[in-house]
Amino acid sequence: MAERTLTLSIGPQHPGAGHFRLIVVLDGDIVVDVKPDPGYVHRGAEKMAEYRTYIQNIPHLERPVIIDSSGILFPYVLASEELLDLPPPPRAQYIRIIMAELNRIISHLYWLGIYGVFVGHTTMFLWPVGDRELFIDLAQMIAGARVTFAFFVPGGVRNDIPDDFPDKAIKVCNYYEKRLKEYEKIFFYNPLVLKRTQGVGILKREDAIELGATGPNLRGSGVKSDVRKDEPYSSYDDIDFEIPVYKDGDCWSRCMVRLGELYQSMNIIKQAIKKMPSGPVKNAKRGVLKGIEGEAFARTESARGTMAYYIISDGKPYPYRLKLSVPSFRCLSLMKHLLVNQHVADIPAIYWGLDYWPVEADK
Amino acid sequence: MSLAIDLISAINQAIKNLFKRRITLRYPEVNLDIERGYSYDPKAQVGIAGYKGRHILHLEKCTGCSLCAIACQNIANCIAMVKLDVSYPQNKKSIFPQIDYGNCVFCGFCVDACPFYALFMTNDHELSSTDKKSLIMSPLQLSIPPVKKKGLVQLEIDDRGPYHK
Numbered sequence: 001m002a003e004r005t006l007t008l009s010i011g012p013q014h015p016g017a018g019h020f021r022l023i024v025v026l027d028g029d030i031v032v033d034v035k036p037d038p039g040y041v042h043r044g045a046e047k048m049a050e051y052r053t054y055i056q057n058i059p060h061l062e063r064p065v066i067i068d069s070s071g072i073l074f075p076y077v078l079a080s081e082e083l084l085d086l087p088p089p090p091r092a093q094y095i096r097i098i099m100a101e102l103n104r105i106i107s108h109l110y111w112l113g114i115y116g117v118f119v120g121h122t123t124m125f126l127w128p129v130g131d132r133e134l135f136i137d138l139a140q141m142i143a144g145a146r147v148t149f150a151f152f153v154p155g156g157v158r159n160d161i162p163d164d165f166p167d168k169a170i171k172v173c174n175y176y177e178k179r180l181k182e183y184e185k186i187f188f189y190n191p192l193v194l195k196r197t198q199g200v201g202i203l204k205r206e207d208a209i210e211l212g213a214t215g216p217n218l219r220g221s222g223v224k225s226d227v228r229k230d231e232p233y234s235s236y237d238d239i240d241f242e243i244p245v246y247k248d249g250d251c252w253s254r255c256m257v258r259l260g261e262l263y264q265s266m267n268i269i270k271q272a273i274k275k276m277p278s279g280p281v282k283n284a285k286r287g288v289l290k291g292i293e294g295e296a297f298a299r300t301e302s303a304r305g306t307m308a309y310y311i312i313s314d315g316k317p318y319p320y321r322l323k324l325s326v327p328s329f330r331c332l333s334l335m336k337h338l339l340v341n342q343h344v345a346d347i348p349a350i351y352w353g354l355d356y357w358p359v360e361a362d363k
Numbered sequence: 364m365s366l367a368i369d370l371i372s373a374i375n376q377a378i379k380n381l382f383k384r385r386i387t388l389r390y391p392e393v394n395l396d397i398e399r400g401y402s403y404d405p406k407a408q409v410g411i412a413g414y415k416g417r418h419i420l421h422l423e424k425c426t427g428c429s430l431c432a433i434a435c436q437n438i439a440n441c442i443a444m445v446k447l448d449v450s451y452p453q454n455k456k457s458i459f460p461q462i463d464y465g466n467c468v469f470c471g472f473c474v475d476a477c478p479f480y481a482l483f484m485t486n487d488h489e490l491s492s493t494d495k496k497s498l499i500m501s502p503l504q505l506s507i508p509p510v511k512k513k514g515l516v517q518l519e520i521d522d523r524g525p526y527h528k
């Protein structure tokens with residue numbers, strides 16, 4: 001057997017895997033073994049957090065997944081709020097929802113661009129990357145930055161939304177809902193794309209639960225699980241939205257879940273703008289913020305799945321210990337399960353279908 | 364049959380797209396119109412939305428309290444307090460912040476830390492340079508407001524798609 005096989009390194013730094021190495025063992029063009037090799041971009045986010053105040057941690061903690069920087073900060077501010085005793089005012093909760101959903105769209109469109117180009121559909125690289133600019137512009141209107149927003153702080157958000165934001169956001173969402181229909185025709189229901197993604201990399205419902213998949217990967221296997229619905233946080237229970245679920249568990253189902261989420265996110269943004277109460281956006285204390293002794297846990301639904309923080313405080317301005325649980329890390333256990341016995345040509349379709357973000361998994 | 368229909372509708376979509384508007388911003392001939400930079404109101408303890416670009420330092424308000432440098436300490440460590448040859452009554456020691464843009468991450472927490480309305484951000488984002496030294500901006504450089512750009516455009520959307528006007 002040993003002479004027959006060939007060991008191949010996919011990544012790090014491309015072709016296709018990013019800052020991550022996938023060691024595959026091939027027999028002909030069939031994958032017989034897979035060893036994911038993470039850790040190239042480990043920066044010790046958890047240890048670093050122990051030397052920084054609750055505010056100074058914010059720019060650092062969003063670095064692991066800059067593409068979804070609000071998603072990774074959301075549970076951090078929820079957990080640290082508990083320790084700092086700074087509940088957010090209602091308006092801030094709605095602004096947070098808008099920002100988190102904008103970021104989900106930005107992240108999904110980036111994924112769609114990459115996925116398109118890796119299944120050989122260059123148009124689906126150019127369209128989402130161009131249209132993503134619309135949502136980045138919206139996020140920039142609120143937060144002033146284009147990628148790393150540093151917008152959520154314990155106690156609320158840093159500033160109110162500008163007056164012209166609601167009109168512009170609704171205009172962009174209305175346009176983009178129509179535009180997504182074109183995406184469906186050219187990509188999601190394109191027979192050539194269906195051939196590459198349907199029935200490829202099947203993750204059964206039981207396996208998905210057992211291997212600990214979260215987010216769109218889990219919902220693509222027919223499990224209706226979303227933290228926004230299961231444990232509503234930050235006024236998500238006031239908003240009426242659906243969770244897209246597909247049963248087949250193949251690459252195409254995982255794509256369709258993300259497409260459905262794009263529609264739902266725009267629906268949520270429109271509702272949040274309408275339902276937003278007036279009032280202050282931040283609950284602030286003067287001086288350095290000190291946590292009360294104790295521990296806090298919070299989890300939210302980020303673009304890639306369940307993101308959770310567990311923070312222990314011993315009454316100092318720094319967290320005593322911070323534990324970060326990221327969704328991408330759970331993809332590692334799925335890779336071996338999905339890639340063995342598949343063709344080499346299907347590796348990009350399966351790997352990118354999981355929306356694995358190496359920097360997030362390495363923390 | 365449905366395969367052929369789906370294929371034709373995909374190709375049709377691509378052809379239709381030829382008649383759409385171009386979303387690309389023709390930078391640097393035109394610039395996106397960004398009105399103002401991020402600022403902060405220390406009385407109300409809340410920020411005012413704006414672009415987080417290069418800082419602007421109001422020398423006549425800065426007291427040299429170093430709070431901005433302390434705020435940045437564990438973020439990027441890019442603010443150093445330097446002595447200047449100017450005299451302002453509110454700043455006895457004549458020390459002002461100098462910012463190293465090679466390290467700054469434009470988070471704006473230094474702006475949130477300044478209690479004297481002295482440090483804000485502007486809409487200036489063209490900071491590239493060919494050597495590292497010129498990325499360090501002295502307080503005097505920081506006190507100059509950014510030049511107003513020409514050819515400002517805004518994003519518009521009509522039924523032929525988004526474009527800049």
Ligand code: SF4
Binds near residue numbers: 438466467469470473
């Ligand atoms: S914007 Fe952030 S990184 Fe830059 S000087 Fe201010 S605190 Fe430091």
Ligand code: SF4
Binds near residue numbers: 479482
């Ligand atoms: S800019 Fe503001 S915070 Fe910084 S030294 Fe001057 S007054 Fe103090």
